Amino acid sequence: MFQRVGIAVAALVAIAVVFLVVRAVIDRVTGRDTSDRPPPWRDINVLHWAAQIVALALIVLLADWLWTNFRDRTDAIGLVLNFDFLSQPSGVSIADNALSPNAPIRDAIAQGVKNTFLIILLGIPLSVILGTIIGISRLSTNWLLRKLATVYVEFFRNIPVLLVIVFAWGAVFLRFPSSAGQTAERAWRPLNGWFIFSNGRFAFPSIVGLDKFSTYRVIIVVAIIVAIAVLIWRTSVFNNTGHPHHRVRYAFSSFLAISIISFFALGAPFEMSKPDVVERIWVGGFRMQMPYVAIMLALAIYTASHVSEIVRGSILSVHKGQVEAAQALALSGFQRYRYVVLPQAFRVAFPPLINQFLNYSKNTSLAVAIGFAEATSIVFNLFGQSQPAPQLLLILMLVYLAFSLLLSLFGNFVNGRLQIVGR
Amino acid sequence: MKMNTKLLRLMAVLTVFALVGVACNTDAETTEESVATTDATDEVTLNQSGGRLQTVIDRGTLNCGVNDTLPGFGFIDADGDNVGFDVDFCKVIAAAVLGDAEAVAYTALDSGQRFPALQSGEIDVLIRNTTWTASRDGSEQANFMPTTFYDGQDFMVRADSPIQSIDDMQNASICVLQATSTLLNLNAVFGDRGISFTPVEFTSNDELQPAFVAEQCEVWTTDASGLASFAATLDIDTRILGNVISKEPLGPVVADGDTEWAQVVKWATLATFQAEEFGITQGNVDSFADTDNTNIRIFLGLPIEVKDTDGNVTGEEVKDLGLGLPADFAQNIVGQVGNYGDIYQRHLAPLGLARGPNAMWSEGGLIYSPPFR
């Protein structure tokens, strides 16, 4: 190692000498006046470049040392450092997933990433909605609501998220009735069995396409396009005449009208499928893993406490004059929030909210504690089967970096659109 | 931009490339070097890991990888001490090598971390209800020591469950630990019989047993001893099916490549078997100080008579078995921890586990030690 340091130092000295010589030569050739130039050891330009080169040299040395240690250790253990293991059978079975244990590892990891995405997809909107409600509640005129919202926020912000997750799973969701038995007799079936709640799975009705369902899907798409057209039409009517546009009413009713009429015209192209359990196999309906529901809700409840503080801060940041002017114009409370306060508050709240989205996506990795097969759980499982750790961990970290990057890009894009033009 | 500044920048860029080139050459040199030193490193590694016995003696403590959530085998009691059948074998090795059964640093590992910790040298020996299989011996750089517990994989259901045997488990949900031979056996055996099932995987027992109690799964499968210990301690009524589907020999594990250390661990473990065969227990080991049985004297490291060619006694000496252990290692083991029967009685008998295949060979079991001579 000292040999390498010695070589590096010699190289640096050589570069310094070469640089000085070349500079002197160039100065002589171009006849530049160098009388007021400070000596190299006090010349700020030289010092900047020298610092950078030395920094680069240190980084290279450090990387080289670490890499050598790494190679020594992995050679001693016999660890293979390529990515061939990705096509080995994974030995991982994921609940409610067609993935077989013989499928290659890359498929297992892909399923894990998909599960992470599903948690984020439903969880972030839920936490935003819940957080906004609680944030507004903290500013309510109702004393009880205000105090309870404060208790909620002060409680969940000060306990670890892992504790919320394991408590939600172990002390709440696991207490649901079991789905054991040939027909899951003990599971809870509200609404005459259209929903099934158990501590393993949660099932609700789904749509099953019958004859002519594809035609119906096309008609639905057309209905959406028509609704958007109606929206634009009513907005232009409003812009031209000033009559209230009621565009949501118009668009929604036109969409409903088309869908319902075509439903009956085509003779009921779909039906609702009721979930059931037959010989321990769950048929019909749409099934979700309870651990998925647990982690999504636990994270949403935890993140909502942070979101509510952001929302509250953003609402308070709206100038008091705006609120007073709205009150002077006799806008109702709802109108005041909807047209004056929230649009301005949202602009302020959005950058910290992006941060919370990133935290949410990173916290999904804690599902490993309750046995839901998202990305970290699957990689943890693979570690246990002695698959090579460096490559797997690298893939896992890149997955989360990708999620962070995508969420940041999305957030910055929306943020850019929200900014007031001209500031 | 003045020409001088441009030239300076160009020089700087070239300089950086030169530096990177130097570094790369340094890498290349060191790669060649390290190719050479890898061979040397291999030898060095072998020699160094050949020094594990000396490392442990110098350190004064044994680093032992154990379980902390398996009743009877490895768990943490209310005083914060590691307790269990496997934990006692850590103490056996420490008593043999260091003369002090308490000189152990325990590292709790879950099933995913156990082999990496052994391979990296973080622990000296892994005694954590680990099954000896061919693939583990071959591809995990693991070296398995004498089996201390012969076990088999079995199933447990609630007492009121309609499941009576494997054939009733079509599509059943089965709780199982990740990264264990248990899951592989399940896939194999159930696959052969064409029975599909839903595995519910967990990383550790303290996540699994609440799930079983809450009936997130109908069946719990693991080694029969583990099932028995949980059945004895859980509050609910359970039934163990008795469908043993595999052989699960459990024992200590060391890392490959260090024959001296493996030898030490092996014979320390075997000493507990031999002690029970001789009838030496923790209670009576001191009374064997003046026994006439030569084999026992050699075993305990007591001086034996040296006879010359005519059969006349010329003196006494302590026989050195050449294992790298102090002569009285067996005395330390039995005196401080006990023989195999003592250890079994202390931890597994209270759970209702009969000796079964774990009885001495003279009583029809599989616990057999090669002779200490």
Added chain:
Amino acid sequence: MVTELGGLETVLLEEDKPPVVYLSPSDWMRQNLFNNWYNALITFLVGASFVAAVVLTLRWLLAADFQIVRTNLRVFMIGQFPRDELWRPWVSGFLLAGAGGLVSGAMWRNALEDAEEKGLPYPPHSWTDLLRRFWAIIVILLFFVSFARTLPPYIGLLLIFVTIYITREAGMRSKPALRIRVPFIGALLLLVSFIALAGTSGLGASSIGAALGWWTSFEIGRRTETPTLQHTVTRWISAVVVGVVAWIAVRAIGFEGFGWDDWGGIHLTLFVTVVGVSIGLPFGILLALGRQSKLRIIKSATVVFIEFVRGVPLITLLLFSTFLLPLFIPIDITIPGPLTRAMIVITAFSAAYIAEIVRGGLQAVPLGQTEAAQASGMSVGAIQRLIVLPQALRAVIPAMVGQFISLFKDTSLLSVIGLLEFLQVSAVANAQTEFLGQGLVSVTYPFVALGYWAFAYTMSKESRRIEAKLGVGVR
């Protein structure tokens, strides 16, 4: 009533204040709970569910069997620390309490004398005020001790409170000469408490040597306003000499102890948090300065490091510490224990987050400050050290406390890699033979939650108090 607003002082006269209205209870309810139809509806619904929740909680509290906590109290507090060495955590606790009381008392006195100098009123010291601020921690400590089965813990806790009282009073009455040296005394007490637990190992000895060396340097530096070269050289040399002599002396004592691989429970949680932030802080500041730098290589290197560490979940970094970090240690060095590796990673993690916080602070310092300092001919190092960093760090104190709280909660993730910290003790306790399978997680999890909550809540309240006092963010 005086408010300080960025240097301007406004005094609110009594006659300008709005009239205080006293409402009768029914009037108050009408105004605050039932002032319109939807508020009335909300009050009923929320009130009903709140009452139901309280009843359920009380029923649980009275019926729950806390034996699992009682039996395992020691493991919850200090993990697997050997039970016949309990005097060590207690001695360490006393030293920490003493250090805390002394430093806080001296700080209070400093603030008092500062205010008197400026002619501002300063509220007299009030122990009831302190009790009110720290009620959560006091209540939780009493709650913990109530599970003890023997008398000594009660006495010990009482003595700790007494120690805090005595040392704080002493600090408040200290002379200026002593007060200047209080940071060093506090640091030494902290290090001695560490040694009480871990023995005079290399780390304990070297940190005491470093602390004493720094103190010597400080003392000698104080002697003159205009340091000459000779003075500076003397100062550095004597600092090094004192440091080395102290190191040798401490090593020579040869006091045995238990390294942190033996620690556990809430003690470990607090230790990891304090070490993570205190070691992460200087590195974080360096990273932030690096990120601000105009030198592109340093800037890109720090940016890559910070964005990488902040973009991955802490649990992947902990998995890295378990599986990958051993592979980067040179082959002839023994691999450090799992806790040491986890602390390396946690320090890097908190350094990256602190770097972002400090970066915000650096951006809040007006550019004019740097320019004026440059115009005065200060060197780059002096500018950063004397002008920029003090202002930047002062501006981000609330955010730092937030990071401290965040790290305190994140130590719970150490349970996923098997370390016996506060949350993991719950799992271990539930796996014991006498408590297995009884669903006692509904007892242990709330217990653990209260422990975390009390500390985090107090810290966040203190942070808000400091924020209000400093006037940070007030326009």
